[in-house]
Amino acid sequence: MRPATILSLGLISLGAVIVMLPFVWMVSVSLKPREEIFTPDVFLLPRQPTLSNYWTVLTETDITFYLLNGAIVTLGILVLQIAISVPCAFALAHRRFAGRGLLFGAIVAALLVPFHVTAIPIFLGFSQIGILNTYTALIVPFVATAFGLFLLRQAFAQIPAELIDAARIDGMSEMGIAWRVAFPLGMPTVIAFAIFSVTAHWNDLFWPLIATTDPGLATPPRGILYFRDQESGDDIGPLMAGATLVTAPLILAFLLAQRRFTQGLAGAGIKR
Known part of the structure; x- marks a missing residue:
């Protein structure tokens, strides 16, 4: 093996360790009894693993309710994003109309604008129409996604025009295509x-912290704050157990879809 290859693998491995270490520590602490957490010595793995912290989270907090809220919000956002982005991205890729290039340029420019810039105007507008503290307030601001339009437009642009024309000749509508x-x-x-x-909105704390004050609408990150302040206090073990339960669905979803995820990124190349 060449030295350059060894160096590359070493740097990749080091980066992986740095990225994974906080997650390993989180899971380790969640499996430790209290007396192993607050000690002057640091041990990466628990000496006497226990599930008591998870039992505390599941029986003494509303973590399952927070997870349900997270599922409702993230799936609601995703379904509406796809419903809007697919036909719009297809039109940008395979329809000819005035201003198409300008519109696509505006979408690319919108990628540079963080949500935090528009959060306050959206909050004021929602306050005026009275939809704060609702699922609608948590979902609607993210339905139109510049990133989704850009990514899907790039993927659809790689579909041969001949295939699209054949579908039109067969009498299929544009929406059907x-x-x-x-x-x-x-x-x-x-x-x-x-x-x-799903990852972005499952982990989002900024907007739920602004748009809702009702604990019944708390998403997982917001729920963790309630858990820390009201239930756990300085009891780090249950807090880490709750964080592990919040993180686990994302890791499982990625492991199940990692192959398609890689194919999707590779297939959405730049094409004009």
Whole structure:
């Protein structure tokens, strides 16, 4: 093996260890009894593993309710994002209309604008129409996604124009082509976008912290704050157990879809 290859593998391994260490520590602490956590000595793995912290979380907090809220919000956002992005991205890729290039440029420019810039105007607007503290307030701001439009447009642009024209000759409508031809062919990219979307909104604390004050609408990150302040206090073990339960669905989803995720990113190359 060449020295350059060894160096590359070493750097990749080091990066992986740095990224994974906080997660390993989180799981380790969640399995430690209290007396092993607050000690002057640091041990990466628990000496006497216990599930008592998980039992405390599941029986004495509303963690399952927070997970349910997270599922409702993230899936609601994802379904509406795909419902809007697929036909719009198809039109940008395979329809000719005035201002198409300008519109695509605006979408690319929108990628540079963080949500935090528009959060306050959205909050004020929602306050005026009275939809704060609702699932609607948590879902609607993210339905239109510049990232989803860009990613899907790039994937759909790689579909041969001859295939689209053949579908039109067969009498298929434009919406039918978008959903019955482009959507299945772009499925790897759709899955890649779905992972990005679910991860971002499952972990989002900023907007739920602004848009809701009702504990009954708390998503997992917001729920962890309630858990820390009201239930756990300085009891780090249950807090880490709750964080592990919140993180586990994302890791499982990624492991199940990692192959399609990689294919989706590779297939959404730059094409004009």
